[in-house]
Amino acid sequence: MAKVVVVTSGKGGVGKTTSTAAIGAALAQTGAKVVVVDFDVGLRNLDLVMGAERRVVFDLINVIQGDAKLHQALIRDKRLENLSILPASQTRDKDALTSDGVAKVIADLREKFDWVLCDSPAGIERGPAMAMHHADIAIVVTNPEVSSVRDSDRIIGLLDSKTERAQRGERVEKHLLLTRYDPVRAARGDMLKVEDVLDILSIPLLGIIPESQEVLKASNVGIPVTLNNPDTAPARAYQDAVRRLLGEKIDIVIPQERRSFVDRLFGRRVA
Amino acid sequence: MQIRIRGRSFMAFVVLPEAPLVPWLTALRGQIAKAPGFFNARPVIVDFAHLSPGTEGVATLLTDIEALGITVIDVENIGDIPCAAPFRRHLLGGRPTGVVEIKPTVRPAPEAAGGGADASAGASMPPEPAQSTPGLIVEDHVRSGQSVLFPKGDVTVLGSVSSGAEILAGGSIHIYGALRGRALAGAQGFARARIFCRKLEAELVSIDGFYMTAEDMDPEMRGAAVQISLESGRITIAQQR
Numbered sequence: 001m002a003k004v005v006v007v008t009s010g011k012g013g014v015g016k017t018t019s020t021a022a023i024g025a026a027l028a029q030t031g032a033k034v035v036v037v038d039f040d041v042g043l044r045n046l047d048l049v050m051g052a053e054r055r056v057v058f059d060l061i062n063v064i065q066g067d068a069k070l071h072q073a074l075i076r077d078k079r080l081e082n083l084s085i086l087p088a089s090q091t092r093d094k095d096a097l098t099s100d101g102v103a104k105v106i107a108d109l110r111e112k113f114d115w116v117l118c119d120s121p122a123g124i125e126r127g128p129a130m131a132m133h134h135a136d137i138a139i140v141v142t143n144p145e146v147s148s149v150r151d152s153d154r155i156i157g158l159l160d161s162k163t164e165r166a167q168r169g170e171r172v173e174k175h176l177l178l179t180r181y182d183p184v185r186a187a188r189g190d191m192l193k194v195e196d197v198l199d200i201l202s203i204p205l206l207g208i209i210p211e212s213q214e215v216l217k218a219s220n221v222g223i224p225v226t227l228n229n230p231d232t233a234p235a236r237a238y239q240d241a242v243r244r245l246l247g248e249k250i251d252i253v254i255p256q257e258r259r260s261f262v263d264r265l266f267g268r269r270v271a
Numbered sequence: 272m273q274i275r276i277r278g279r280s281f282m283a284f285v286v287l288p289e290a291p292l293v294p295w296l297t298a299l300r301g302q303i304a305k306a307p308g309f310f311n312a313r314p315v316i317v318d319f320a321h322l323s324p325g326t327e328g329v330a331t332l333l334t335d336i337e338a339l340g341i342t343v344i345d346v347e348n349i350g351d352i353p354c355a356a357p358f359r360r361h362l363l364g365g366r367p368t369g370v371v372e373i374k375p376t377v378r379p380a381p382e383a384a385g386g387g388a389d390a391s392a393g394a395s396m397p398p399e400p401a402q403s404t405p406g407l408i409v410e411d412h413v414r415s416g417q418s419v420l421f422p423k424g425d426v427t428v429l430g431s432v433s434s435g436a437e438i439l440a441g442g443s444i445h446i447y448g449a450l451r452g453r454a455l456a457g458a459q460g461f462a463r464a465r466i467f468c469r470k471l472e473a474e475l476v477s478i479d480g481f482y483m484t485a486e487d488m489d490p491e492m493r494g495a496a497v498q499i500s501l502e503s504g505r506i507t508i509a510q511q512r
Binding site for chain 2: 124150151153154156157160161199202
């Protein structure tokens with residue numbers, strides 16, 4: 001039975017697209033058939049982060065409007081053949097996302113794939129509402145700072161009231177993914193602590209992704225961080241998050257960058 | 272200088288006089304004798320639907336009714352019947368309620384209470400909606416952007432109220448988790464309403480229109496389990512043991 005996952009946050013710039021790409025790739029590495037869907041119509045980015053931008057012909061809106069068949073719009077990843085991307089349109093606006101059209105696309109994707117990951121745009125308007133509507137599972141991406149936490153809280157409220165599952169009286173399974181976490185700054189009190197975020201949002205923690213240059217490096221070369229350099233701290237954190245998503249019980253640790261002997265000798269900070 | 276305005280609703284009675292008016296007024300006088308205080312401090316609207324300009328005594332009807340100690344605030348269906356200007360107020364926003372029955376009272380009329388007359392003191396109160404209003408219970412967290420409005424009574428929240436969320440209750444508010452958003456109790460003008468929470472991190476609390484923002488709260492109380500009440504026009508926060 002296919003699972004539809006929405007990666008959402010309310011606030012922009014917290015790492016939804018990066019996380020969608022990283023989790024999608026890590027899920028595909030387990031052998032599952034995975035598609036990542038970009039719902040950010042008009043501001044598409046997922047194709048860049050996945051390194052598929054030069055192969056986009058048709059997009060989600062073309063499929064919804066019947067200008068292209070679903071298989072024509074799906075782009076297969078070059079590194080993992082069981083990973084696909086359905087890009088967003090850069091030229092249309094969000095009104096082109098009709099409820100019936102989105103429902104049809106999601107239903108078709110459920111037949112073809114084991115995991116359908118929807119990368120939600122920021123905000124709480126039509127785009128995010130469409131991205132979350134059919135979700136079975138939500139990954140709420142949050143940075144450890146107050147505005148991000150409050151926006152996530154708002155999104156959780158919408159997940160509990162506006163989604164198809166909520167309207168059927170069921171619940172969307174919700175997970176918190178804390179991104180851009182800097183243990184040094186958190187210890188200094190410059191950032192919200194993990195406990196504080198969990199206390200406010202009260203949903204289970206899927207993982208903590210440390211702030212890292214590796215994330216930026218990976219998106220610049222268009223490779224999900226979990227594929228680009230699987231040994232880095234953020235890549236390992238995403239891999240752990242995926243194992244938890246698959247039901248494994250793993251203790252939450254904040255992966256640290258591995259420092260070289262010379263760095264340690266001179267006590268250099270990795271921050 | 273800020274002008275404070277609050278809403279308050281009263282139930283007005285609509286009486287429908289019928290011709291001939293002399294026996295009708297006698298019957299009304301008889302009813303008042305049986306239920307003294309029934310019309311005490313109650314706004315009354317006179318409906319002329321059953322009367323015409325030719326009805327005997329219609330010109331003096333309003334003064335006759337006022338002579339019985341009834342406060343006429345407006346008229347309805349007056350048509351061509353002559354009417355003194357002070358009675359024509361064209362009040363807006365009336366909502367019909369059921370037929371009111373005048374119940375005879377055994378006790379004598381309560382003495383006109385001096386000063387702030389409490390309408391509920393009248394023993395011969397008309398039947399207000401008699402059923403008790405059960406409180407509203409919210410099983411889950413109230414998330415940012417959500418508001419719970421329950422003007423009829425108390426609200427109990429089993430989870431937390433997030434920053435950016437809002438609870439508005441006619442009565443008291445009970446929060447078993449943390450209060451991080453806004454809580455407005457006694458919103459219909461009930462000064463004895465209170466707010467209780469396990470952990471105070473509120474943005475704003477209000478009782479009966481008086482409010483206090485986070486900035487004015489005693490830092491000692493933040494994070495504590497508290498009870499918030501209104502003491503002579505001041506929001507008062509007390510730690511709960």
